[in-house]
Amino acid sequence: MAEPIRIVVTGAAGQIAYSLLYMIARGEVFGKDQPLILHLLDIPPMVGVLEGVVMELADCALPLLREVVPTTDPLVGFKDVSAAFLVGAMPRKEGMERKDLLSANVKIFKVQGEALDKVAKKDVKVLVVGNPANTNALVCANYAPSIPRENFSAMTRLDQNRAASQIANKLGVSINEVNNIIIWGNHSSTQYPDAAQGKVLVKGEWKSIAEAVNNDAYLQGQFIETVQKRGAAVIGARKMSSAMSAAKAACDHMHDWWNGTAPGKFVSMGVFSDGSYGSPKDVVFSFPVEIKNKQWKIVEGLAISEFGKSKLNITSKELEEEKNEALSVLDSN
Numbered sequence: 459m460a461e462p463i464r465i466v467v468t469g470a471a472g473q474i475a476y477s478l479l480y481m482i483a484r485g486e487v488f489g490k491d492q493p494l495i496l497h498l499l500d501i502p503p504m505v506g507v508l509e510g511v512v513m514e515l516a517d518c519a520l521p522l523l524r525e526v527v528p529t530t531d532p533l534v535g536f537k538d539v540s541a542a543f544l545v546g547a548m549p550r551k552e553g554m555e556r557k558d559l560l561s562a563n564v565k566i567f568k569v570q571g572e573a574l575d576k577v578a579k580k581d582v583k584v585l586v587v588g589n590p591a592n593t594n595a596l597v598c599a600n601y602a603p604s605i606p607r608e609n610f611s612a613m614t615r616l617d618q619n620r621a622a623s624q625i626a627n628k629l630g631v632s633i634n635e636v637n638n639i640i641i642w643g644n645h646s647s648t649q650y651p652d653a654a655q656g657k658v659l660v661k662g663e664w665k666s667i668a669e670a671v672n673n674d675a676y677l678q679g680q681f682i683e684t685v686q687k688r689g690a691a692v693i694g695a696r697k698m699s700s701a702m703s704a705a706k707a708a709c710d711h712m713h714d715w716w717n718g719t720a721p722g723k724f725v726s727m728g729v730f731s732d733g734s735y736g737s738p739k740d741v742v743f744s745f746p747v748e749i750k751n752k753q754w755k756i757v758e759g760l761a762i763s764e765f766g767k768s769k770l771n772i773t774s775k776e777l778e779e780e781k782n783e784a785l786s787v788l789d790s791n
């Protein structure tokens with residue numbers, strides 16, 4: 459069997475981590491024959507909760523899990539890790555302005571970027587889940603100059619999974635029979651879920667979702683809104699956020715990054731923009747990507763409608779604003 463690899467989950471005492479740690483330790487991301495050492499990073503007030511999580515992981519009796527390292531020290535948490543799930547973040551509290559939220563998170567992701575830079579493996583794959591995920595990933599990468607910035611990404615896979623599930627439900631097909639739906643831009647309410655490039659398997663043949671649904675008003679209206687507001691709908695119903703589906707999406711994201719995508723299939727990831735599709739350069743922007751040998755590549759040459767372009771502009775503008783706000787917080791520190 460292979461040597462164990464070290465994987466860190468931050469926010470390890472929180473809700474998403476509670477599902478995520480189990481999925482990772484079962485081998486659903488890095489493979490069923492890859493032993494793991496899990497690093498659990500959280501903040502000092504959560505030490506007691508972390509102890510409980512460590513006990514439960516032991517009680518799960520998982521053969522791949524060789525060791526668990528609970529810590530509140532980023533230099534221990536990130537030491538020699540091959541993959542990092544950055545889930546922990548400052549949640550929005552009542553009365554908090556967007557700028558205050560951004561400011562609190564910029565500080566967290568600066569510290570974590572610096573720690574990754576110092577002690578993580580140089581080929582570490584970093585997935586930022588904690589919100590605002592795209593801008594947190596940007597800040598984190600900026601403080602880890604010795605790690606290639608292609609190794610930093612933000613999660614929009616939950617939005618992709620939600621979008622695919624809406625289409626599968628609408629057409630009465632299985633989720634495996636829906637491919638290549640794209641989430642463009644920011645993981646926020648300005649994201650653009652785009653089914654226009656997607657494909658669906660109908661009677662043994664892949665055809666375009668636009669053709670199968672045959673309802674532009676739905677694809678440009680209710681479909682987009684449902685995906686954009688799905689997080690709020692889950693909170694409304696469950697009184698807690700969508701932690702199980704977020705954990706599953708984080709596993710899907712890292713699984714595909716680690717193992718690659720099937721030919722002709724693409725997935726959405728927030729990655730550093732090279733200006734593709736008119737997006738602003740150097741923000742973390744969700745694009746369709748194909749992955750081979752652990753390297754992602756933006757899928758180029760897709761036709762974007764005028765409607766799509768107007769949506770891309772909105773989310774681009776928001777990401778630029780967030781970037782400038784984050785930079786101003788950093789400048790003032």
Ligand code: NAI
Pocket residue numbers: 468469470471472473474475499500501504545546547548549566586587588589590591613614615616617645699700701704
């Ligand atoms: P939670 O509040 O249950 O857990 C967050 C954990 O992070 C807490 O244990 C907290 O102590 C910890 N934490 C805070 N600051 C930290 C730091 N500096 N270092 C290490 N740990 C720290 O929240 P939950 O539900 O697990 O969500 C976590 C984040 O994921 C939130 O920011 C949420 O908005 C975001 N999220 C992102 C999604 C996406 O699609 N990108 C989907 C769902 C949630």
